[in-house]
Amino acid sequence: MFSPHGPTLRELAVQALSSVEHGYDLLAPKFDHTPFRTPDSVLEAVEGALEPMGPFDRGLDLCCGTGAGVDVLRTVCREGVTGVDISAGMLAVGREQARAVGQPDVTWVRGDARALPFGPVFDLVVSFGAFGHFLPAELPGLFAQVHSVLRPGGRFAFPVAAPPRPASPWYWALLGFDTAMRVRNALWRPPFVMYYRAFRLGDVRRELVRAGFRVELVALPGFGQRPDGSPRCRMVVATRESGTAGA
Structure with a gap:
């Protein structure tokens, strides 16, 4: 699952026994060499689905990590692109990578998605692979924050894969991972919230x-269909209605 440039088992163990923020600070230099980074196929599919809806003016990559979603925003947004993440280490890697490929127009901001440091200035917010770090009870506050930083008519877009069926090995792998994380959090502090099956x-x-x-x-048709004909992967597009206020 990991390339030779990825973290060692010992490094992963240290990260897993840290807080979410510190764990990602430690993982940041090798994050792009792990399966935790959103695959390019997903990024490209979301970009292709967003292009007919745009162009947009200003875009925000929520929980941006090292910036895998930034290129999506740079393609579909005309004015400015911002990445926000709680991990200073992930932002440092993203900033350096952007500088190395000549992307000085990206703004990198350290902040908590549950208390975003912005006004209603964005036309598009995207997020990739971050929602497992939020408990179900936190979703109302999280979505209210996203609503508050979008202009009326702005969109919040993110991919969601269909859950694996019980006959699939992935079903049991994800169940086992979530169970292990719950046991870890019951026995160890600080907690590391990362539950793949909690985002329904x-x-x-x-x-x-x-x-x-x-x-x-x-x-997102590139990922095919399930046996019942439903898509294996969808993009959720949530539009802020004019005149509405967040919860």
């Missing part, structure tokens, strides 16, 4: 609507 589409849609969004689902 039905709950997400309900909380987005409560926060004042109009929600639609866009199939």
Whole structure:
């Protein structure tokens, strides 16, 4: 699962026994060589689905990490791109990588997604692979924060994969991972919140609507269909309605 340039088992163990913030600070130099980074195929699919909806003016990559989603925003946004993350280490890597490839127009901001340091200045917010770090009870506040930084008519977009079926090995792998994390958090402090099965589409849609969004689902056809004909991967597009206020 990891390239030779990725973290060692010992490094992963140290990171897993840290807080979310400090764990990602430690992981940051090798993060792009792990399977935790969003695959390019997902980024490209979201970019392709967003292009017909744009162009947008200003974009925000929420929980940006080292900036995998920044290139998506730079393609579909005309004015400015901002990445926000709680980990200073991840931001430092993202900033250095952007500088190395000549992307000085990206603004990197350290901040908590549950208390965003922005006003309603963005037309598009995206996020990739970060929602496992939020407990279900935190979704209303998180979505209210996203709502508060979007201009009326602005969109909040993110991919969601269909959950694996019980017959799939991935189902049991994810169940085992979540169980191990819950045991770890029951026995060790500080907690490391990372639950892959806690972000359920039905709950997400309900909380987005409560926060004042109009929600639609866009199939990402490049990932195929399940046996019942439903898409294996969708993009959630939540639009801030004019005149609505967040929860």
